[in-house]
Amino acid sequence: MNILKINNLELTYKNGHQAIQNMSLEVKNGMFGLLGPNGAGKSSLMKTIVGLQKPSSGTIEFNDVDIVEHTDYIKKNLGFLPQDFGVYPKVNAYDLLNHIANLKGINYKSERQKQIQYLLEKVNLLDFRDKEVHKFSGGMKQRFGVAQALLGNPKIIIVDEPTAGLDPEERNRFNTLLSDISKEVVVILSTHLVEDVKNLCSEMTIMNKGQILKTGKPKELIKELEGKVWSKFIENDELEMYQSSLKVISQQLMERQLQITVFAATQPEGFSQVDPILEHVYFNVLSQNK
Ligand SMILES: Nc1ncnc2c1ncn2[C@@H]1O[C@H](COP(=O)(O)OP(=O)(O)OP(=O)(O)O)[C@@H](O)[C@H]1O
Ligand SMILES: [Mg+2]
Known part of the structure; x- marks a missing residue:
């Protein structure tokens, strides 16, 4: 069992905006939903967990390792699909995954080949391995994003609004893939789609203005309103x-x-x-x- 522990986390941006306020959270294997309106602080929280920005105070531990200090540990064990992946270079899917696998420290060529083959199959993109990623449709790009996040067998996967802009069929396909993965690892998913959280997540938190307002199991939170x-x-x-x-x-x-x-x-x-x-x-x- 993997476990992420966030304690009294605070993040204030350089312009003085406090994006995360006194946040504490515990997340175990399974799918965890972060639900909140625009500007709630979901991406800020995720970027802080993955180590792209340092918190102003508070601690983040993964499997009892302080990952604010030991960024190597989280880099080795984490997969991240950011909200905005940016511009894809003009290289094909296989080569891009190979490049990312290198960056992730998968040093042996045969190991890279094995993982890439397995992941392209898993996200249903094997037939498109030679196609340039920037020519992919939105749904294919998101599935590619999952494949790159899964390189190196991470123990925690963070996906920031992965289904925004996908048609219902692609959204379903993507959600099934995530739910499949989450059996063995921690998956944190941010979204404004309440329905996705209901269908997929065993635990969830509702946040706004940088604060956690409510945490629990979707079913139990619903029951409270009966x-x-x-x-x-x-x-x-x-x-x-x-x-x-x-x-x-x-x-x-x-x-x-x-x-x-x-x-x-x-x-x-x-x-x-x-x-x-x-x-x-x-x-x-x-x-x-x-
Ligand atoms: N680099 C930054 N510098 C200053 N303020 C920032 C920065 N990044 C985000 N913010 C502010 O922090 C707050 C939280 O933003 P964040 O992107 O984390 O929200 P979000 O919940 O991901 O929203 P969305 O659903 O629109 O993606 C917003 O008020 C935003 O304007
Ligand atoms: Mg966001």
Whole structure:
């Protein structure tokens, strides 16, 4: 079992912006979801874990090794798929993986060949090994990104919004691949897609403004809301009135009528009870942090 421990982590950028505030977290093998709106600090946290930036204070340990100090240890054991991979050079998939494998310190050619062959097959890109990566579709690029992250058999894999921009089929394929990998290693996934977290993650945290607001198992967090979520169809111009008197956690236009969902300990008049879903958890937690 691998374990990542983050304790009282703080990160303040040079311009004074505090992107991570007093964050503590423990992550074990399996898929861990980091959920939060734009600017919540997900990428900042991930870049700090992978060692691209130093925290202002606090500790990060992986398998009891201080990885802020011992960056070699994390480099050897980590795979990272950044939110923005940048520009791909004009080389084919095989050669690029070979180059990255070299950088990762896989020194023997036969070992590199073995791993690259295995990974290209795993991410379904073997037929495209001679194609230049910059000509790949978005989904193929993301699967290539997973292959490069998996070189060197890492024990922890960090993927920053990997399914943004993928069509539903590619998204499914990608998610299945990740979930398969996460059986033996720590996978930390950031996303704004609540549904992906529900389907994939055994543990999750909701963060905003650099702080953790809630951590737990998706199923248990949903259970906490049972009997407290209500909905009603209203007229468009009634929304403000409801917002001022109730905690509205979502609103959805259904055939020109507005359906609002609210969080309340007891049944508000005219509302009917609905089964809570993870999206309710997410918006409920965020609405407490406005
Ligand atoms: N290098 C930097 N210097 C200064 N501020 C930064 C820097 N990088 C990020 N920030 C700020 O830190 C906050 C968190 O940004 P971050 O990119 O970590 O959020 P995020 O949760 O990944 O958002 P998104 O969902 O849009 O990717 C934002 O307010 C952002 O503007
Ligand atoms: Mg980000």
